[in-house]
Amino acid sequence: MVVLNRIYTRTGDDGTTALSTGERRRKYDLRVSAYGTVDETNATIGVARLHTGALAAIDAPLARIQNDLxxxxxxxxxxxTGEALAYEPLRIVPAQVELIERDIDRLNAGLKPLRSFVLPAGSPAAAHLHVARTVCRRAERLVVELSGQPGEIVSPAAVKYLNRLSDLLFVMSRVANAAAGGDVLWVPAAGRGG
Structure with a gap:
């Protein structure tokens, strides 16, 4: 159980923060940046949900995903670390990735096939889902970078989760736009003038 009676602790005033193990790391540490960007992804999904309430096929999975994040x-x-902890750490499991894959397949089944790239635009819900998608991709890049560092272990399920989530957010943006008139398509060289 989490109990937060006091919001500020002053322990981070020296530029460090504590991991769940109690180890302190600099606030710009790659691991801290990775889970901070996961938190940012979650916040952008929260903003997107301000516009998805009428789209239950999107909003319900997003509520679950916010908990997953x-x-x-x-x-x-x-x-x-290879050392035993006094508790069982919470880890992303393959079943969470598989659930996202089922969401993608279910939502994508009702969409027209893409014949062009789409712009991150359209309805407010779609536009915010695109922002969430790009922040999720940044989180994924940081987690992959972290997994490549000596001594830093990241589970394959964690990497897969972010990869699938960004795909799901893309599909959800298309569903939101389908409900509002359709995707906004990329027009190559449209800005060159005539």
């Missing part, structure tokens, strides 16, 4: 943040904030 807290799981992912906890996973990343608890590095595997």
């Amino acid at each position: 807290f799981d992912l943040g906890a996973d990343l904030a608890t590095p595997e």
Whole structure:
């Protein structure tokens, strides 16, 4: 159980923060940046949900995903060290990735095939889902970079989760735009003038 009676602790005033294990790291540490960007992804999804309430096929999975992203943040904030912990750390599991894949397949089945790239535009819901998608891709890049660092272990399920989530957010943006008149398509060289 989490109890937050006091919001400020002053322990980070020296530019460090504590991981779940108690280890302190600089606030710009790659692991901290990775789970911080997962948190940012979650916040952008929260903003997108201001516009998805009427789209239950999108909004319900997004509520579940926001909880999953807290799981992912906890996973990343608890590095595997090979040493036993006094508790079972929360980890992303393959079943969470599989659920996102089912969401993608279900939502994509009702969409027209793409014959062009789409612009990150359209309805407010779609535009915010595109922002969430790009922040999610940044989180994925940081997590992949972290996994390549000596001594830093990241589970394959965590990387897959972010990869699939960005795909799902793209599909959801298309569903939102389909409900509002359709995708905004890229027109190559449109800005060159005539």
